[in-house]
Amino acid sequence: GNSVTQMEGPVTLSEEAFLTINCTYTATGYPSLFWYVQYPGEGLQLLLKATKADDKGSNKGFEATYRKETTSFHLEKGSVQVSDSAVYFCAGNSGGGADGLTFGKGTHLIIQP
Amino acid sequence: GAGVSQSPSNKVTEKGKDVELRCDPISGHTALYWYRQSLGQGLEFLIYFQGNSAPDKSGLPSDRFSAERTGGSVSTLTIQRTQQEDSAVYLCASSWRLRDRGFGDYEQYFGPGTRLTVT
Numbered sequence: 001g002n003s004v005t006q007m008e009g010p011v012t013l014s015e016e017a018f019l020t021i022n023c024t025y026t027a028t029g030y031p032s033l034f035w036y037v038q039y040p041g042e043g044l045q046l047l048l049k050a051t052k053a054d055d056k057g058s059n060k061g062f063e064a065t066y067r068k069e070t071t072s073f074h075l076e077k078g079s080v081q082v083s084d085s086a087v088y089f090c091a092g093n094s095g096g097g098a099d100g101l102t103f104g105k106g107t108h109l110i111i112q113p
Numbered sequence: 114g115a116g117v118s119q120s121p122s123n124k125v126t127e128k129g130k131d132v133e134l135r136c137d138p139i140s141g142h143t144a145l146y147w148y149r150q151s152l153g154q155g156l157e158f159l160i161y162f163q164g165n166s167a168p169d170k171s172g173l174p175s176d177r178f179s180a181e182r183t184g185g186s187v188s189t190l191t192i193q194r195t196q197q198e199d200s201a202v203y204l205c206a207s208s209w210r211l212r213d214r215g216f217g218d219y220e221q222y223f224g225p226g227t228r229l230t231v232t
Contacts, residue, residue: 036223044204044223089156100146100158100172101221 002027006090006104013080014112021075021107023064023090031092033057033066033073034101038087047075047088085111115139117224119205125230126195134190134227138207145188146208146221147180151201162188174199195231202226 006023013019025031035047035057048057053068062077073090090104118137126132138145147159159172162182173179177195182188192199206221 043225044206046220046222049220091156100148100161101156102158103148103156105155 002031002092002102004090004092004102004104006088006107008105009108010110011107012110012112015082016079017111019075019077019080019084019109021088021090021109023073023075023104024071025073025090025092025102026071027092027102033064034091035062035064035073035075036089036091036103038089038106040086044089080109080111082111082113085109117205117207117222119203119224119227121227122225123228123230125232128197128231129194131191131193132195132229134192134203134229136188136190136205136207136224138186138188138205139222140186142207142209142222143185144208144219145182146206147188147190148204148206149174149201150204150226154201156204159190192229195229197231200229200231202228 004025007021032051034049036044037047038044047062048059048064050057050066053066056063056065062075064073064075066073087106087108089106091101093101117139120135124132144161144163146161149157149159160167160170160180164185165182177193180188180190204226205224208219208221
């Protein structure tokens, strides 16, 4: 079956630092990959997605590139803000949108001013 | 427009009781998903519906769990004879299916969840 592995936190950074949250996946076929974010007290929101190899998803200054050769989808941001403090989940499905998402365990990101 | 809504937002129940959790998807979304979020297990996929049909129920944790969807809209997740290990946040999501829109946009939109506590 599918699996998603991401670095577990908490990850604590200072404001304006560079962020990388690693995510790797195993799947049969060609999954679509997603990063979801859960801000304190709020529901899960889609942050960005990529549906095929070499696609780059981007949103709110965050980026992730679907690397088929390394089965990775690492999340990056050049300069984090306090408002980026949240839990970030990497997820994938088997493509076609037919079935549920397989999530990583989540990474709690804390940005200090 | 309105997002995915779930009710109740919080439910406290005694061990052994049955509970029903409700999900109202975004209007027009044909696919509906149930997930469970717990400290020990993270986010687990439970079941999905395409229309009123659930093609694969193997993600449900036990036979005490069941789900149905009527009219291609509202869904209920029922847990019978609740146990303490059922305590979790139950999340519902909805989406277009791929072939509804041609390409690619099957983003799942999540509801706020129902926090279930079994005492």
